Amino acid sequence: MHTVAVLAVPDTIAFDLATAVEVFGRTRKPDGTPGYDVRVCATAPQVDAGPLRIATDHGIDALAGADTIVVPGVNDIDTPAPAAVVEALRTAYAAGARIASICTGAFTVAAAGLLDGRRATTHWLAADAFRAAYPAVRLDPDVLYVDEGQVLTSAGASAGLDLCLHMVARDHGAAVAADSARMAVAPLHRSGGQAQFILRNRAAAGPLAERTELDAVLAWLEQHAHRDLTLADIAQYASMSVRTLNRRFQAETGQTPMQWVTGVRVRHAQQLLETTNYGVERVGREVGFTSPANFREQFRRLTGVAPLSYRNTFRERLAG
Template identity: 55%
Template structure:
């Protein structure tokens, strides 16, 4: 295995000495195709300024034949190849996969103990967590799987609203698209921004994206049982977001005092009436940004925010990006005059 010094080439050294960096991509049964393909393509296509390949990519598996959900592949390398790697990438697996085999977890622990850099893609974080490699660390995964990761592995600090987390030796990334961000980040760490930028152009993506996973999460309200005493208030809120919404008015719709309404509301939704209204306003703003040409001031007014400044601040805190950036990413072809 190469020493840390051999792995950490500084940009100034690149014209004079380049040690090819070996990336082992671990293909487990029911591997997610996109998670597997992205590191193979991104690292395999990377080039230095003089055209040389800085990475050697190996696909490794427990057994030569790997069963995917819609395909079968032949992996040319086994787990015994992992000690050769400078970086190990662990893609996610579908829900059809069972717990990781003990030999996989042992191999990952041994690699980590030897100083090998290990990164997961999407729900591949569950494999790293099962090996104990995320204990005491921050980590991320696909936002939809983040609550499960936190519940199963309480020693892991799960961050559901970022694209990737770099702990130095151990890294994790969010959903499949975030694997591109992670791979480009690793290339920049290894060979500098110029090589990473060229790789980003080949993948037709920006080297850095604004915001995190929060912009891709559907900010749905907590479910309220059908026939709930809160339904009159919730329906009224949705119809009157552009107006002032007070606790007294909401409570009146349900025939309760303000104190009783607040208590019942938290019991049934897990949040406060004010937070519910703010979320509803953000969701209304997202819809308007996606489907209309309205300016920020008009969107703010229609969603019930007191000012464009307050709207921008709340939207950025909840969604993770500015209203304009959100519109640029999610604008539909149809628009409303």
């Protein structure tokens, strides 16, 4: 039987760990027999997982006999992965084990050198830190998961469910994976990628966001992005020339002023799609797009999905 070892290290994210245990543990083949033998392997008899304590029967030596190893994320990405875990992952990979990470578990896999030169993903909030720590990895923070064959990575939280179901489909076919998805009360495939969940502008991140000299301008744009704004309008409010405005925006946000405005409009459109029954064209008009076609194009460019697909994804919020 295919053995799945779920790795529990200190400070592991319990949700990530439980997702792998539940998906693989509840998978059944067409004849009703279990699809996997699931083991939780820890660096100690008991490890902390946020407010929880996880006790296991298997040490990391059990990774050596696993067909698949799932590496959940950790809360503190600045804490180095235990040396014994890094070595165990390298040994298992060399022996042919499939390695899959969920969320910030990508940091642990990257520390073992298994992602160098490969495409990978992690939680979008950790993307900048990951790039800085592992520049040899081709990070794609917009996708839900990446399958590079023997090594797979996923974004945070529910993207781990997407990845686990993808591996079930690889191992046992779409029908078995669909049954596993029904058990998890989740879609087998989701439209779009991680991009639809990303806060595109620092102004959306709230009071904990990094302060900037443009704070007043960004706050003003939050309130006025629905207007037919021009660069001159923004520069006039900021009391600076258009040239200076462009330079400040590029330096502090990495975007042009109008790119920022588009991001604000798209985020406001997301809120309307989640919380109202307005038609797509009305949503576009309400947030400041004068052309329905341009609204759809910009929305898809920034979120990875069409406005209607986005609304369907978050339909349960309307029902609530």
